[in-house]
Amino acid sequence: MVKYPNGTFAAFRKSVGEPTFKKNQKSNYYRKNINFSDRGMTLEQMINESNKFYRLKEIAVVHKKPTPIQIVKVDYPKRSRAVIKEAYFRQESTTDYNGVYNGYYLDFEAKETKNKTSFPLKNFHEHQIVHLTECLKQKGICFTIIGFTSLNRYFVTPANVIAKAWWTQNKSSVTLTEIEEWSVEIKSGFQPTLPYLEAVDYFIADRKSKNGKYKI
Amino acid sequence: MVKYPNGTFAAFRKSVGEPTFKKNQKSNYYRKNINFSDRGMTLEQMINESNKFYRLKEIAVVHKKPTPIQIVKVDYPKRSRAVIKEAYFRQESTTDYNGVYNGYYLDFEAKETKNKTSFPLKNFHEHQIVHLTECLKQKGICFTIIGFTSLNRYFVTPANVIAKAWWTQNKSSVTLTEIEEWSVEIKSGFQPTLPYLEAVDYFIADRKSKNGKYKI
Numbered sequence: 566m567v568k569y570p571n572g573t574f575a576a577f578r579k580s581v582g583e584p585t586f587k588k589n590q591k592s593n594y595y596r597k598n599i600n601f602s603d604r605g606m607t608l609e610q611m612i613n614e615s616n617k618f619y620r621l622k623e624i625a626v627v628h629k630k631p632t633p634i635q636i637v638k639v640d641y642p643k644r645s646r647a648v649i650k651e652a653y654f655r656q657e658s659t660t661d662y663n664g665v666y667n668g669y670y671l672d673f674e675a676k677e678t679k680n681k682t683s684f685p686l687k688n689f690h691e692h693q694i695v696h697l698t699e700c701l702k703q704k705g706i707c708f709t710i711i712g713f714t715s716l717n718r719y720f721v722t723p724a725n726v727i728a729k730a731w732w733t734q735n736k737s738s739v740t741l742t743e744i745e746e747w748s749v750e751i752k753s754g755f756q757p758t759l760p761y762l763e764a765v766d767y768f769i770a771d772r773k774s775k776n777g778k779y780k781i
Numbered sequence: 782m783v784k785y786p787n788g789t790f791a792a793f794r795k796s797v798g799e800p801t802f803k804k805n806q807k808s809n810y811y812r813k814n815i816n817f818s819d820r821g822m823t824l825e826q827m828i829n830e831s832n833k834f835y836r837l838k839e840i841a842v843v844h845k846k847p848t849p850i851q852i853v854k855v856d857y858p859k860r861s862r863a864v865i866k867e868a869y870f871r872q873e874s875t876t877d878y879n880g881v882y883n884g885y886y887l888d889f890e891a892k893e894t895k896n897k898t899s900f901p902l903k904n905f906h907e908h909q910i911v912h913l914t915e916c917l918k919q920k921g922i923c924f925t926i927i928g929f930t931s932l933n934r935y936f937v938t939p940a941n942v943i944a945k946a947w948w949t950q951n952k953s954s955v956t957l958t959e960i961e962e963w964s965v966e967i968k969s970g971f972q973p974t975l976p977y978l979e980a981v982d983y984f985i986a987d988r989k990s991k992n993g994k995y996k997i
């Protein structure tokens with residue numbers, strides 16, 4: 566077993582980032598990753614950067630879950646690493662992010678829209694709503710980060726607000742006004758890029774207070 | 782947006798299980814999954830079954846993280862779903878399992894050995910040890926489930942015990958005696974298959990007590 570000196574772990578950290586893609590490749594995944602917002606980063610990239618910052622500062626440990634893949638065929642070339650030759654994207658059964666912050670379990674989904682006045686609920690899948698509700702029952706801090714990329718505005722919205730809207734018949738979107746009313750807005754910055762834990766602190770205080778607004 | 786009636790969610794649940802593999806296929810992953818222990822299940826299968834039970838009973842929400850894959854080439858055939866044509870296994874940056882149990886963040890790695898007297902530490906990677914230690918600092922309940930498959934014995938061992946052994950120079954394994962001393966042994970059963978939350982309850986009580994043994 567190789568027990569690396571501390572120095573090499575930073576190098577290791579670098580190697581475990583997001584998947585890399587060949588340029589000029591026609592892949593939805595690739596396109597999604599370079600769908601740059603005004604700030605030059607997608608919401609997902611902003612959150613990943615923030616999580617890196619929070620982890621290195623020992624403030625919180627939050628990771629993005631890998632995309633679930635169904636592997637069908639793998640080649641094992643001699644003197645070379647295994648190559649997956651046939652695989653399919655699978656339905657995700659949970660949200661994109663979870664982790665731990667000062668004893669609290671965090672679970673959230675990040676979504677962005679180019680709309681300027683409302684967020685379409687079709688961006689959520691039922692299993693994500695169900696998963697967030699399951700985690701809420703276990704006293705997790707569950708929320709969504711909604712990015713209005715055209716407005717450069719970011720909201721941390723409690724999961725129960727989204728779940729309630731999602732289960733409302735004939736409601737296909739949440740208006741920006743509703744989101745403003747029921748979320749904590751956060752400003753994108755430098756370190757961290759998206760300080761969503763400020764909203765989490767707010768939710769934790771709200772939970773502790775007798776007449777909290779969010780019932781989170 | 783399709784809002785499924787409750788009934789179909791059970792069906793959805795079934796479809797989001799472990800990846801399936803073609804039979805007679807030479808894949809380490811396949812072999813790993815059919816490496817049946819005496820009970821006809823691998824440790825991972827036992828834990829997945831237990832997690833399903835805990836989730837359906839609303840006792841805890843714990844999921845296995847998907848295997849991280851680096852996707853290089855994807856085909857988008859007309860009238861058919863996307864096919865990944867070239868991809869590679871990536872180094873995992875976290876442990877296999879995490880989730881939430883009554884407000885507590887759980888994080889653990891499951892490992893099995895055919896050895897009868899000790900558990901080889903080379904089964905752990907540095908990043909797993911580092912991740913568990915990071916989560917411990919955030920007050921998560923962090924542990925490993927070690928299965929001695931030849932003995933049909935299962936131990937829930939606090940992460941700090943494993944981390945301490947791992948960082949000890951020239952220590953290449955933890956003896957069964959040490960594991961017996963510093964773990965909670967759990968018996969495999971029917972529902973859940975592996976009741977590891979009994980050990981978690983023990984750790985939580987230990988944490989609350991002034992002179993706890995585990996310092997978890």
Ligand SMILES: [Mg+2]
Nearest residue numbers: 660661674675
């Ligand atoms: Mg997502």
Ligand SMILES: [Mg+2]
Nearest residue numbers: 876877890891
């Ligand atoms: Mg593992």
